[in-house]
Structure formats: structure tokens, C-alpha cells
Amino acid sequence: MSRLASIAPRPSPGPLAGALLLFALGLGGLSGAPAHAQPSPVPEDASVERIAGGLEFTEGPIWYEGRLLFSDIPADRVYEWTPEDSVSVFLEPSGRANGLAVDTAGRLLLAQHDGQVGRYADGSVESLVAEYEGQRLNSPNDLDVASDGTLYFTDPPYGVDEANRALDFSGVYRLSPNGALTLLTKKFSRPNGIVLSPDASVLYVNDSGETVIWAYDVTEDGTLTNGRQFAAPQAEADGTTDGMAIDEHGALYTTGPGGVWIYAPNGTLLDRISVPEAPTNVAFGGPDRQTLFVTAPPNVYRVRLAVPGAK
Secondary structure (H helix, E strand, O other): OOOOOOOOOOOOOOOOOOOOOOOOHHHHHHOOOOHHHOOOOOOOOOOEEEEEOOOOOEEEEEEEOOEEEEEEOOOOEEEEEOOOOOEEEEEOOOOOEEEEEEOOOOOEEEEEOOOEEEEEEOOEEEEEEOEEOOEEOOOOOOEEEOOOOOEEEEEOOOOOOOOOOOOOOOEEEEEOOOOOEEEEEOOOOOEEEEEEOOOOOEEEEEEOOOOEEEEEEEOOOOOEEEEEEEEOOOOOOOOOOOOEEEEOOOOEEEEEOOEEEEEOOOOOEEEEEOOOOOOOEEEEEOOOOOEEEEEEOOEEEEEEOOOOEOO
């Protein structure tokens, strides 16, 4: 029997009318596998709490040096939120940064809609890659880093107008530690969120245009094979497949219609977390990495989980 319950949010800096946590274990039929194959990582007493608001279009959350960083794309800023519950500007201008990541040396990386992937150090941003075969990238959107320093990123056209667009496709790329850029696929019109499994053997890519999650096996040379549809979250609600995160058990957390959808590595739907607005991205953080942060313009939320995020 499916289980469906709602809970009230904890007190927050602003109103959270309608904020619910929806437990939808019985919805595992999307994958055809029994929903009880793996327990939900969402505790029964979990609650959604707003920690920041009044922004424009929040994106790209990441836990970085003891605080949460997140982007506000149209404001051209990266903000920081501290556990003392303060919000301030971390970086301005940000190159209209979207997704954020940390490399193997602990440096902040930015997928910048202004047309490059940048690396922040000593108060400034240097370009890691801005062109493919001599042509300007569209608007790098999201990125993830493997343990060997390999960078994977998506490049849809969300942040570039037609007059400045040089590439007639939207790519998923691999940037090797030596700086070599490889186009892995251009099958998507709107590739968006991207994340590696904990052992880096599988790369997940969100197709925002189709509201579908794709999975690829990562070969020894870092290229992709065996592309397949992993899941397609569907609900009568706003939102699409955008940002993603992975927990230490390999469960995938993705934005989607109505909230954050959580899938086991075999594609079984484990749960769904509902937030008041259509979410754009998610990230694990906190000292024990058991807090899931959710950007949902114009706000940022958090919810405490039972399983930590992958390191």
C-alpha cells in the first residue's frame, strides 16, 4: 500500500504556506520495480525550511568551506549563507554563474552563462574553457568533477542570445585534467543538470526539454557508452529535470515536477520532497552532509535527511 503524508514546515525567515513533504513510496511503478527495495532517505519527521528569500532566480547550490554558496543568475551574483543564518554577496559579478562545483584542489568552479567554465581563486575568476573548436560555448549550465580532476559539464543555450550563439547544438563535454576538451554527446536540445555516481562509473544528465533523466556508463578513457533513459518524473505540477545530487548510497536526487524526486540506483522511485516553488537545483551540505539544500526561485530551502551526500 502506498503511503502519503504531509507535514508542516518548521519556522523560517518568511512564509512557507503550502510547504509539504510528500512521501510517495508507492510511486515506484515508474521504474517497474517494487518501491520497498530500498528505504526512503527522508525521515518521517523531516520538514522543509526556508533559509533565504527575496532573490531573483536562485541556482547552483554547493557546500563550500563551511557555508552554502548559491547563484542568482539575473542578479549576476553568487551569495553565501552561513549556519549563523546570514546571507551576503560572495562574488559579483559572477559571469551570470549557474552551477557551482569544487575541484580536487578545493577551488570553486563556476558554469557561467557568459560563455565559459571559470575557476575562482584569490578573489578573481580565471577561464578554464570558453570555446569548442574555436567557437564560443553557449552558456555552461552545470558541472561535476571526478576524483582524478576530470570535469563534466553541460552547455545549453539558455544564457546566450541568437546573435552571439556560435554553436548550433547543445553539448555535454569532458574537460580532462590536462585541459583537453571532448564533446561527449550533442543529442540533447536542453542538457542541464549533471552528476556522477559515487564511484564515477555512471554519469547522469538531465534533459530539461523532455523532463527525462539519462544515464551513461563512463569508460576507462572518460567517454560515455550505453546511454539509456533512467527515469522520467511526471506529475501535475510545475518544474522539470534540472539540478541533481547523489547520496553516499548512490540514490539520485533530481528536481522535477512538484519537487525533488529521489531514485535508487536501479531507477526505483523512493520518495518525493515538495517545495512551494518549482525547484531548480539541489546539493548536500552541513558538517555531516545530511542536509539537502534546494534552490527554488526566489528562495532557498533545506531539509534534514537520514543519509549523507556522497563525498
